[in-house]
Amino acid sequence: MKLYLFVFLIHLFTNGLCISDVHIGYKVILAVPMEYISGFTGRAFIMGTNQMVLNFRVGLSVESVEQKYSCSLDVFLGDLKVWSSGHFSRFYTTETCVLELTQNGDLQLKGQNEVVGWKTGTSAQGVQRLHLLRSGNLVLVDAFEQIKWQSFNFPTNIMLWGQRLNVKTHLTSFPANSTSFFSFEIQQDKIALYLNAGKLKYSYWEFKPSDNRNITFIQVGSKGLNLFGDKYTKIARIPSRRLEPLRFLALGNETGNLGLYYYSPDNAKFEASFLAINTTCDLPWACKPYGICTLSDVCSCIRFITRDGMNSGCSNGTSEKFCGKKNAEMVELTGVTTVLRGPLAKANVSKEKCGSLCLDDCNCVASLYSNLELECFVYGLVIGVKQVGWGSGLSYMVKVPKGSGGQNGKSSGLKKWVLVVVGVADGLIIVLVLGLLYYYVIHKGRKNLQDTDNTS
Template identity: 25%
Template structure:
């Protein structure tokens, strides 16, 4: 309310009204309904009623009844768009170019009326005991009484079925409750989603489970014509981006979780395939192959079998012994070479402090305070020089030979330890925590200037590694700038070439930077399964759709920011996460664009973003 109330009035109709000093109405409950419509109350165009949790708890639950501007009275689940695919009932009164309203008369007649002539277009009456009066057209959202056809009756990743004519929600295979105390929140995957880029045996960690007569409305990532259902299930197992697949009418549609509005449908003879992590289940999954058992009774045959087993075991032990000795000698030679070279290739051209292992063990209190763990070793917090200097000590678990870098945006190497097989590196300690702590865990989010500074500092550090320190562009031949290597990184920040086992280049770092840049802009993680609107679950998808719709203020929560700066940072981020490496920017271009030195063209839609 923009003005003060002078007095109020509670009418017999149940309408509570506030008046100003000039006796004009400034607020009334009939204009702002919640879960109830009273006799004499008119629900105006573009207004809605929200269902309550119970008769005593009026918190908003899962459904809404909206009198749309087009004259259609529609039932939707909450937190959904006003589109046909989300609705599960509509009055069908739209398209007459008239403004309609929902009206409950004092005679308990619920009507959709013309707001100008008060003509009754649609009626629904109740008798004195609250039951529908058969003499009036009945307003029924579910004429066939199948409550599972109500969109939103079950949460994400749950399957609706009927139990004694009541809807009953069952979790999809491979999922568990998000919160057992709030079942409407749905279910989430109960196994680690790591299927691609981990070797040829990754398929053995997963199993395809099938279910028949199941349907859902979610838009698939891929839609292909296939001859058999077996071919559809196999294609999902081999697709890194497939969690579920549906074979219907000779078509296979593959997509990722979460699923919404899953229900039984026996009319179309469908087969659903679910990717399930075998190691996440306590039960044993039966093998589809039947094995035959052979019994040997001849002593001669048994002796031969024992001899073969003994010979094989002896040969295996001998091979393992030789391999172990060979590997040991190689490691000894490498360590000896590194020991003879006291700089270890870590101190080349620069003086570093040499620490003893006992000194670093005391500094880290026996390596107790772990800060993090990477692919080459674990990092611990330590204190040197009688508590005056905080450091981060990296205890190497694999032999590394790397040069020393020095840049204001990179962590500085202070010293090292070499004692036998023990290899440790001592870095400066970053007391302010990680970037994730600043963006997601801080009391306040960084302001616009701080976000621009962070994005530029990170970009300059990567540019230094790409061109100024390693000098990959200048020193390597063209066929040496791309390489095949094992996956190292966090899912969601890794370019598609990591998953496809295609050559890796510096453009893979650009993709990861692009995802981090979008997180810096929005101060949220790239995946948020708890997002209230499905379109906001994946950050890159949400940002691109807001960019196309020219609604970038949504991604910063309505915060007052410079629109040009915001748009430039988003465009740089979208250019960096293009699927094709050749489309991505170089880090030098990223720095120049963020500094405002060169203009930024409109980026195309990344192909991994569904529209």
């Protein structure tokens, strides 16, 4: 019976959607399947806008996630989810998923036994209705049309056209099967992309306005991402590379890349008109942990020689923390660096001292040394590693168990192995090119000689 109720609601709200607001006392219920169905998604659209190309819609959703069912309130642009109440923390429920705008003006998601899993916290503020604006902003307003709550104040991984983000706010995205997450942050002197892993935080892209001007807020316009300073003065713009008007900015869940997107009617989908990072190996998650992105955009692995032999898992690294010169050593990976930049550990130090800083820190697994700036950075994870050409001026060192790197890390089985594997894909290409060139030269030489003999 509950499943039939669910199907009825989906039919009712997807075929009769024409309203853009609901009033206090409104309530809608979705039934949750009794048994778990992998890939299940059920949705009742309750509001929508009436626009020329793509409409915004608001839906109450039930989705299967990790052997459970989540209940969420979502905003869509076409079929793309651009905001969700469950972005940061999912509300799991059984039996029912309920959306209610209470008589006291609080918008709530509830599960079985009236358990509240999410709410706007707007009780006793005079809220009269929930309204969907043409900008995609979902708002609660009072009798005087004053906004008491709005979805734009709780950004997810997408920033819509016209939406404003002030300094110290950010977008976040969460890769599947990972405890790390990406963030796009607005700071006073720059906007930047970060990889966050526990308490660790590393940047991998940034944009600064010229002349050291400070940022007050940013806003997506039709022609690009606009940065504003004091007195609402535009101080910089990241331009779109297309004539079509932009619809949103998005931080990718799987890649961590930042993009500006427009809608292509010809292809019937959203396409990027700007990407912050255009090279695969410059993405922080291009390869798994302890992987190296080669010059051919192929992932190689750093493997450890342990007491039990070589660790063959690319993402495993080592299973235990180790530190101090008695238990560990640093091995420099020639021709390798990382796209991540963390806080400066120490300046005006030698490469040997930089390695020692990591050795003495049990939470450090790698370090990066700048031979030009004499600066040292330490890392709590090995990710975002890529192969570079010679003469970069950077030295990337990985901490390994004592004995894995040979004597003093100079005659390193690990180092030799990495050099061979990092170069194997590119080496095959070089061998192939040289082979073709050799064949061409020899074949042409023989042909010319044969032609000469025939002429004689």
